[in-house]
Amino acid sequence: MRVRLRIDLAYDGTDFRGWATQPGLRTVQGELQAALATILRVDSVAVVCAGRTDAGVHARGQVVHLEVEEPPDLERLVRRLNGLLPADIRVRRTTVAPEGFDARFSALRRHYAYRIADSAAALDPLARAQVLAWLRPLDLDAMNAASAPLVGRHDFASFCKQREGATTIRTLEQLSWARDEGGLVVGTVVADAFCHSMVRSLVGCLIAVGDGRQPVTWAGEILRATARNPGVTVLHAHGLTLERVDYPGDDEMAARADQTRAKRVAADA
Known part of the structure; x- marks a missing residue:
C-alpha cells in the first residue's frame, strides 16, 4: 500500500x-x-x-x-x-x-524573514552566514511606509526574474520591518507563493528607501512599472530564511491543492 x-x-x-x-x-x-x-x-x-x-x-x-x-x-x-x-x-x-x-x-502561505545588521552593536561574526551586514543605519518607519502599497494582490514583474510561461501575479499578505531584541532589522515577508528572486528584490528596493537613497514613494512606483528596474538590487541570499509554511486543516488539504493547481493553470494559460 x-x-x-x-x-x-x-x-x-x-x-x-x-x-x-x-x-x-x-x-x-x-x-x-x-x-x-x-x-x-x-x-x-x-x-x-x-x-x-x-x-x-x-x-x-x-x-x-x-x-x-x-x-x-x-x-x-x-x-x-x-x-x-x-x-x-x-x-x-x-x-x-x-x-x-x-x-x-x-500550502496556504510561505513565511520568510530577512535579517540585517545595520549597526556595529548588532554585528555578530557568529551569525555572518545568516545576517546581512549593512554599513548605513536604516529608517524602519520609512521602510514600513514604502512597504504598505506592495501588500495585496499585484503583478510583481518588477521584482521577479521572469521565467517563460510563468505568472508574476502574487498575493503579498505581509511585508513589515521591526528590530528584534538583539537590534537586528528583521523583514517579515508572507505570501501565498513567490516568484524567482522576488523577496530579495523587494528587500533590495526597500533598503534603498531605509538608508535614504530613495524616497518612500519609490517602491510603489517600481511596482506599478511592472518591468525590471536596474536600480533595484537583488540582495545577497544569506540574509534570507524560509521560516514556516502554513497549511489548512487535514480535511481541507485536497481541496486546497485542487484550488491552487487550477489557479496556477489559469494564470499561466
Missing part, C-alpha cells in the same frame, strides 16, 4: 546551490533524495517541496512530501536520516500525510 509521507526539515543554505537538483552541483534536494534512497533501499526517490529556495537561502521550516511503498517506522526514519545527511541539513519530523496533502499545492 503506497503511503505519502510529510517531512519537515531545516538547512543552512550556505554551501548549497539551492534546493532543486542540478547535475554536478550540491543541492538540498539532491542530498535528501540520495539519503532517502539509501535508507529505503530503492534506486531513486522523488520529493516535492513547499518552496524551492535559491542558492544560499536557508530554511527552518521547509516541508516536503514523497511516496513510499509501505509506511516505515517514522521515528527510526528520522534518526537514520539525521545520521546519514550532512550536518547542514536536519530532519525535524516525519509523519504520514493526511489524504490529499501536497507540500507545494496544499
